[in-house]
Amino acid sequence: MNDDHVPSGADDHSGLEEELREAVAVLDPVPAELRRIAVEAFALRDLDARVAELTFDSLVDAVPVRGAVDAPRMLTFDTGGLTVDVEVTEHGLMGQLLPPQPAAIEILDGPRAGAVLTADAMGRFTADAPPAGPFALRLRTGGEVVVTEWLRA
Known part of the structure; x- marks a missing residue:
């Protein structure tokens, strides 16, 4: 051969x-x-941050409701110790941390952090405008940093 x-x-x-x-x-x-x-x-990553994984997305997981028009997009992220529920509409974004706790929240939607939000003692936060394009949330609760998975708005 x-x-x-x-x-x-x-x-x-x-x-x-x-x-x-x-x-x-x-x-x-x-x-x-x-x-x-x-x-x-990649440039926005936090090496010491915990990643909150997407566990529910109403675009994928919800059962369609007949006659529902412009239903808000419901998202749930989980780290095992912290759950972040988020509702995205054409008018803005609102959410809640569970267990409830205060936090500083940044909407990441490009090379720099976007809007900085504050979660109150009940863990609630809102933004007046929805994210444009791909986005993630960076939460600072006490000494912990949590970053959600990136999603397209």
Whole structure:
């Protein structure tokens, strides 16, 4: 058998891998806006923050109600010790922390933090405008920092 046609190691695949990367870059490039959002989201990360995972999204998990028009989007994020319930409408955003506690909340929607909200002693907070585009919430409760998953508004 001729060994010229049989790959002998990982180095033989590096040329193929590079060709595939070039083909994908030409045929299915990452949109510039998506790349920008990804870079900004990475830049905003908090290494010491706990991530609150999305456990409920009314766009995905809710049963549609006949005749309901412009229903608010309901979101629930959970860290195991803190739950963040959020309602997003065309008029703004409101939410509550459970267990109830005061907190400083930043709406992240780009390379810089957006609106800074304050949760009262009952854990309630509101914003007069809905987030535009992808967003996340950064909560500071006492000495703890919690960041929600990023979502498209």
